[in-house]
Amino acid sequence: MTSEDGSSRRGLTRQGFLGAALAASVGGGAAAQATELHRRPIPASGETLPVIGLGTWRGFDVGAKPAERTPLREVVATLLAKGGKVIDSSPMYGRAEGVTGELLAGLNARERPFLATKVWTSGHEAGIAQMTRSLQLLRTDRLDLMQIHNLLDWRVHLPTLREWKARGRIRYLGISHYTESAYDAVEAVLKAERLDFLQINYALDDRAVEERLLPLAADKGVAVLVNRPFGGGGLLRRLGSAPLPDYAPEIGCSSWAEILLKYVVSHPAVTCAIPGTADPGHMAANLRAGTGPLPDEPLRRRMAATLPL
Template sequence: MDYVTLNTGAKMPILGFGVYQIPPEETERAVGDAIALGYRHIDTAQYYRNEAGVGHALKASGLPREEFFITTKVGTSGYRDTKHQIERALRHLQTDYIDLMLVHWVMSDYHGTYQALEEAHREGKLRAIGLSNFNQRQIQGIMAQFATVPAVLQNEMHIFHQQNAMREFTKEKGIQFESWAPFGEGAHDIFNHPVIAQIGTKYGKTVAQVILRFIIQEGVVAIPKSIRKERMAENFAIFDFELSPADMAALRHLNEDRGLFGWNN
């Protein structure tokens, strides 16, 4: 497993396991399978309604808490509601601290939300805090008002929407970029894309493995999701090869700078 170092000094696994759209009743089993395969970075959210399943899987693993990097996200607007949600997340995840908590999206009082996260960060309940689905102007507004620079920005990023301008911006600000939807939700029949498939053949790897390898070689954290153990294993098997500069250039050339929903965050 490879790691990135956050602006807090913490090490974050560059590959994680996402649980978006995994039903609550399946989450404990899916996360347990991922842990058994070697995943130690788990990404959940209040909105997913499966934080408790993640917590049960972590406890059932029998592994020390410090082996895991746990991310969750809050969708609450304002200071008071967010303070309550932080405590709820700690209970659901059965932990004394959360490695990373993100503001999930821009809501009416996201400054109040960030204030609550910053306070919990100072108290040690949150080891790092950050943002998701924010644009540059909004990030700059947060940085102008608060002392704590976001540690992570989690936005849409995949082969067809490579976020070059945003990634350059976050790099300048010391913010780690993280990709959601690393497979582009299957857009453009991505798993049968001839350029990616041809590159995969050279390395004896699948299209999914080439995509994830490209993302992590770009220095971006990826959090693919699957409920199938064989697919989880496939996604995890990307640390035994490296894409050549020519292949990286060919994959960069597939960028269309268009998000799944028409935005460019």
């Protein structure tokens, strides 16, 4: 998941009157509800997850210097303090797993995060070795979710994941992909295998999964994690200084980033979006998008039809 480029989000936030007006328009109990993250159930268990999480691609592939680590510590602390849980990583993200594990160990968070990572190699023994290493780097003896990244050698890894789940080394298993050309293969695996999770890219300018994959996931009882909810970062940059649409106050949004996230998490098949960021302020803004009113279906259609590109 891409880290948000600072320049692509500065200037996207309108003056704070929208958020203030929303807060002023609701009373005590409603105001409290408006600040709580929406949650969605994992169909396989009924356990619920907050709809906004954190991806660690690029942003968490850093060294040990305080200037690199301090903002990331604040990002993770903000996520957990404001009710988020899901943190997603991968061996292909460089040092991200190890950095995530060290940050969590240093925070001593009261709430246990929902840790997800991936296996991304070929061969039975290599897969076991890589997953064992991920447990070590993330400093845990049990992972919440292990995903077969990009379906690489999935027929070999899936039996191992089932065995690990039976033994309690992982709680859930799934697959991930981000290339539209692979969607037929993803669809075939979803139809043929019993899975707990699918991680896939989905954004207001990247809606191919709406046609078949999201309905199929819902039909099969598969939870969905969404990567690249900002269109890989390019969508925010293209929006630039475009004025916010007139429906922004209706759904409590004061920035394009919040609008893009609210579109994604308002799809009923989506369990959690995992935008990446290394900026604590962006993390807080992302979490705000998981609160308050969400677009209904007529507004979702309007959002897709009127996106200024």
